[in-house]
Amino acid sequence: MLLDQLKEAVINGDQDEIKVLCNRVLEEKFNPVEAVQNGLIKGIEELGRLWTEGEMFLPDVMMGADALKLALDILGPELAKAEAAGIKRDVKGKIVIGTVKGDIHDIGKNIVSAMMTAAGYEVYDLGINQEVAAFTEKAEEVGADIIALSALLTTTMPEQKKLVDYLREKGLRDKYKVIIGGGPTTQDWADEIGADGWSETAGGAIALCDQLTA
Amino acid sequence: MASQVSLRVLTEDDIKQVHESSLRLLQEVGIEIEYQPAVDILRDAGQRVEGTRVYFDPDFVQKKVAEAPEEFTVYARDPEFNVQIGGNNLVYVPGYGAPFIIERGKRRATNWEDYMNFLKLAHVAKDMNLSGGMLVEPSDLDERTRYLDALYAHIRYSTKCLMGSSYGAEGANDTIELLAPVFGGREALKEKPVVITLINTISPLKLDERQTGALLEYAKMNQPVIIASLVMAGSTGPATLAGCMAVQNAEVLAGITLAQTVSPGTPVIYGCASSITDMHSGSVSIANGESSLMAAAAAQMAKFYGVPCRSGGGLTDSKTVDGQAGYEAAVMLFAPVSAGTNIILHTAGILQYWLCMSYEKFVQDLEIAGMLRRFRRGLEINEDTLAVEVVSKVGPGNHFLNQMHTRKHHRKEFRKPLLSDRQSYEGWVLESLTSEDRAERVRQQMLAAYEDPGLDESLQRELQSYIESRKAELLK
Numbered sequence: 001m002l003l004d005q006l007k008e009a010v011i012n013g014d015q016d017e018i019k020v021l022c023n024r025v026l027e028e029k030f031n032p033v034e035a036v037q038n039g040l041i042k043g044i045e046e047l048g049r050l051w052t053e054g055e056m057f058l059p060d061v062m063m064g065a066d067a068l069k070l071a072l073d074i075l076g077p078e079l080a081k082a083e084a085a086g087i088k089r090d091v092k093g094k095i096v097i098g099t100v101k102g103d104i105h106d107i108g109k110n111i112v113s114a115m116m117t118a119a120g121y122e123v124y125d126l127g128i129n130q131e132v133a134a135f136t137e138k139a140e141e142v143g144a145d146i147i148a149l150s151a152l153l154t155t156t157m158p159e160q161k162k163l164v165d166y167l168r169e170k171g172l173r174d175k176y177k178v179i180i181g182g183g184p185t186t187q188d189w190a191d192e193i194g195a196d197g198w199s200e201t202a203g204g205a206i207a208l209c210d211q212l213t214a
Numbered sequence: 215m216a217s218q219v220s221l222r223v224l225t226e227d228d229i230k231q232v233h234e235s236s237l238r239l240l241q242e243v244g245i246e247i248e249y250q251p252a253v254d255i256l257r258d259a260g261q262r263v264e265g266t267r268v269y270f271d272p273d274f275v276q277k278k279v280a281e282a283p284e285e286f287t288v289y290a291r292d293p294e295f296n297v298q299i300g301g302n303n304l305v306y307v308p309g310y311g312a313p314f315i316i317e318r319g320k321r322r323a324t325n326w327e328d329y330m331n332f333l334k335l336a337h338v339a340k341d342m343n344l345s346g347g348m349l350v351e352p353s354d355l356d357e358r359t360r361y362l363d364a365l366y367a368h369i370r371y372s373t374k375c376l377m378g379s380s381y382g383a384e385g386a387n388d389t390i391e392l393l394a395p396v397f398g399g400r401e402a403l404k405e406k407p408v409v410i411t412l413i414n415t416i417s418p419l420k421l422d423e424r425q426t427g428a429l430l431e432y433a434k435m436n437q438p439v440i441i442a443s444l445v446m447a448g449s450t451g452p453a454t455l456a457g458c459m460a461v462q463n464a465e466v467l468a469g470i471t472l473a474q475t476v477s478p479g480t481p482v483i484y485g486c487a488s489s490i491t492d493m494h495s496g497s498v499s500i501a502n503g504e505s506s507l508m509a510a511a512a513a514q515m516a517k518f519y520g521v522p523c524r525s526g527g528g529l530t531d532s533k534t535v536d537g538q539a540g541y542e543a544a545v546m547l548f549a550p551v552s553a554g555t556n557i558i559l560h561t562a563g564i565l566q567y568w569l570c571m572s573y574e575k576f577v578q579d580l581e582i583a584g585m586l587r588r589f590r591r592g593l594e595i596n597e598d599t600l601a602v603e604v605v606s607k608v609g610p611g612n613h614f615l616n617q618m619h620t621r622k623h624h625r626k627e628f629r630k631p632l633l634s635d636r637q638s639y640e641g642w643v644l645e646s647l648t649s650e651d652r653a654e655r656v657r658q659q660m661l662a663a664y665e666d667p668g669l670d671e672s673l674q675r676e677l678q679s680y681i682e683s684r685k686a687e688l689l690k
Contacts, residue, residue: 013616013621057624057625058615059615059616059617059620059624060621063616063618063621066616106613107613107615110613110615111615114615114616199640200638200639200640200641201637201638201640201641204640204641
């Protein structure tokens with residue numbers, strides 16, 4: 001019942017309900033990993049499926065992703081304890097995402113970030129105007145699989161190359177998959193700078209991540 | 215709140231001048247009416263008659279036109295598909311009467327299979343309010359009796375309202391005879407009209423035997439008629455649009471006056487299909503700035519007389535589903551929709567000035583019609599839609615994609631396209647489909663989605679036996 005309610009709250013993007021339900025999880029000492037995997041994640045998966053079918057729209061998915069993030073924040077300490085005790089939850093992969101330095105455009109990046117969350121990834125969104133070092137630091141800290149870089153200006157695209165070069169210099173290039181996106185970027189540009197993938201759309205980015213983490 | 219979309223192409227004084235010119239034409243030139251019962255009815259009502267020429271008294275015309283209803287309901291087999299004609303309602307009707315089909319630029323005669331396909335498309339299409347009339351002219355059926363097969367098909371395979379036959383008094387009577395048993399008998403039909411029929415005048419200033427004969431029968435039965443004039447500016451009317459409209463208006467007023475004289479309160483629709491002549495070839499051109507102006511002006515004239523209007527359409531002179539077919543149809547739909555027309559015949563499918571139909575054009579026009587229905591609905595301005603609270607909450611530089619207000623409103627505020635491609639280049643280039651390619655797919659999906667609504671079997675037998683006996687008479 002609680003699991004169904006968690007799922008529903010994510011589908012409805014209802015943050016108030018999420019707070020109430022997550023506090024119940026804590027008070028009732030409900031297994032937090034169970035709450036995430038069989039409740040919250042089921043809701044976000046349902047949204048993702050309905051979005052693919054054209055039944056649901058971006059606001060539905062993004063509000064669902066926000067609700068899920070809020071729940072993970074509330075349950076965070078308990079989840080960490082469970083993890084320390086050896087109870088693992090299934091995560092498709094961890095992604096560090098952000099908009100590169102000098103670029104403050106984030107609508108597209110926010111959409112991709114939400115869609116990645118909806119697709120079952122653990123997403124660390126750094127926001128806008130980020131130095132290359134910030135991406136690698138976060139990736140090292142959380143043990144990311146993928147670093148995703150957004151650039152909407154032709155003048156900030158070189159930052160994407162800079163990150164790939166930076167990883168090489170630090171001897172970290174093979175540790176992470178690097179994917180890029182943004183209006184002026186292309187597959188040619190991704191090839192040129194030695195990125196692992198590119199997509200024009202959020203849906204394409206998910207397919208790309210699935211392929212890279214398979 | 216009512217939509218404020220209201221394009222105006224005529225001033226009140228312009229309307230009055232057109233009106234007065236038409237009354238002069240009706241009084242001084244008169245209308246040639248090639249159907250004796252109609253001439254007799256008008257003579258008996260006090261109009262001056264010489265042979266088949268009827269001279270209308272201006273006061274009589276105005277009095278009669280005032281008797282026509284401003285708005286009325288037409289009842290469908292499925293009440294969900296009842297249509298309201300008049301007010302700010304916008305009713306879309308498929309293309310009508312084309313003898314040819316164009317597929318990928320190749321023209322051929324239409325057949326019964328095409329007829330049934332268009333009927334199914336019209337039934338399935340959400341934006342199509344009527345299943346239509348003679349959707350195409352099926353060349354493989356005998357032309358003397360094909361209207362009976364067509365009527366039966368509309369009654370049997372769609373539950374939307376349909377258009378009646380205007381093949382003379384006989385066609386009208388057959389239409390009524392076929393509909394009466396389905397809708398509870400002739401008296402019930404009179405109470406609740408179920409069929410709309412297109413009655414065309416002959417420009418300039420004539421009403422022929424066949425159309426007038428049908429008009430009289432429908433008026434007696436209180437079934438709505440569209441009195442439509444198609445003046446070709448420069449050939450069957452003056453080259454000035456004003457002169458063209460005066461002629462059109464005179465013809466339509468004559469038709470309305472006749473209908474009200476037969477039966478006061480008969481639902482009528484002011485119809486305009488006027489267009490221009492290509493002055494090099496003499497051919498009609500149905501999609502241009504001039505015709506769209508007249509389609510918009512007609513909506514204003516109809517409002518002036520207090521009757522609903524039919525004008526415009528997904529019209530084009532193009533012979534294939536190309537840019538011309540798209541931009542001409544858009545112009546010919548946009549102007550009348552903006553001006554408040556109520557019913558649009560030939561909304562979807564037409565190519566080559568009404569001569570041809572196209573499946574892909576049908577779908578493409580549905581998209582334009584859908585966009586324009588949204589346009590006509592207008593802007594909704596209130597505290598909730600102005601969204602100041604949400605904007606304050608989100609603040610500068612942030613986005614609205616994760617706001618409940620967005621989630622709640624976008625579904626109603628935005629129309630989802632049927633055909634338009636809004637993909638990324640990456641997505642589009644995979645198949646590189648043009649609008650015509652996509653329209654072909656949508657058409658196939660729509661045909662696959664068609665479900666037979668069914669019809670009581672004894673009713674089917676009754677209608678079929680009527681048709682058989684009528685065919686035996688007509689083919690003698």
